[in-house]
Amino acid sequence: MWPILIGAGLVALIAKAFSDDSEPSKKRTTxxxxxxxxxxxxxxxxISRDHLVKxxxxxRSPFSFVDMSVKEPWNNDEWxxxxxxxxxxxxxMIVLLSKNTWHSxxxxxxxxxxxxxxVPVIGMHIRKNDQGAIPPELRGKKIITWTWGNLEKTLNSIK
Known part of the structure; x- marks a missing residue:
C-alpha cells in the first residue's frame, strides 16, 4: 500500500521547526x-515538502511515506x-500551511x-513562528505545528 501520497498544492524552510523538537521515538509504529x-x-x-520527504x-523518523506528487497544472481537468x-x-490529508497556502x-x-x-483533513503549520492565515476550507479542522511529536501523533490518529 502507499503509506503517504503527496499532492500539489506550499515555500518556507522548516529546519528550525524540527530543531526545536525533542528527539523522535527510536521505534517506528506500523x-x-x-x-x-x-x-x-x-x-x-x-522545499518544505521535499524536506518532509527527506x-x-x-x-529515526516516526513516519514514512511514498512521494506521489502531482506535478501538473492545478487547473487542468485531467489533473x-x-x-x-x-x-x-x-x-x-495533511495540509502544509504557510503564508502561501491562502493564495494557493x-x-x-x-x-x-x-x-x-x-477524507479526514489536518492542517500543519510549516513554520512555528511565521504562520500564515488558515484558509476557510480548513475551518473547524485540527491544526498542528510541525514537530516530530505532533506529526507522529497525527499520523497515528488517522484511521
Missing amino acids: KNENNKIFISFAIEDE QAKLE KRKCRTKIKRCDG SGARWEIKCAKEEG
Whole structure:
C-alpha cells in the first residue's frame, strides 16, 4: 500500500521547526506506516515538502511515506480527475500551511476535494513562528505545528 501520497498544492524552510523538537521515538509504529496520507501544499512551499520527504527517510523518523506528487497544472481537468482519484484512496490529508497556502488555488481545491470525499483533513503549520492565515476550507479542522511529536501523533490518529 502507499503509506503517504503527496499532492500539489506550499515555500518556507522548516529546519528550525524540527530543531526545536525533542528527539523522535527510536521505534517506528506500523500503524502510521500503513496509512495513506495525501500531502497538500502550495507549490511555492515545495522545499518544505521535499524536506518532509527527506525526514521520512531517516531511520529515526516516526513516519514514512511514498512521494506521489502531482506535478501538473492545478487547473487542468485531467489533473483534478487524477488528483481526486488519489485523494479518495487516502486515509487522510495533511495540509502544509504557510503564508502561501491562502493564495494557493490548487491546495485549496485539494482540501475541498478531500472534504467532499470524506477524507479526514489536518492542517500543519510549516513554520512555528511565521504562520500564515488558515484558509476557510480548513475551518473547524485540527491544526498542528510541525514537530516530530505532533506529526507522529497525527499520523497515528488517522484511521
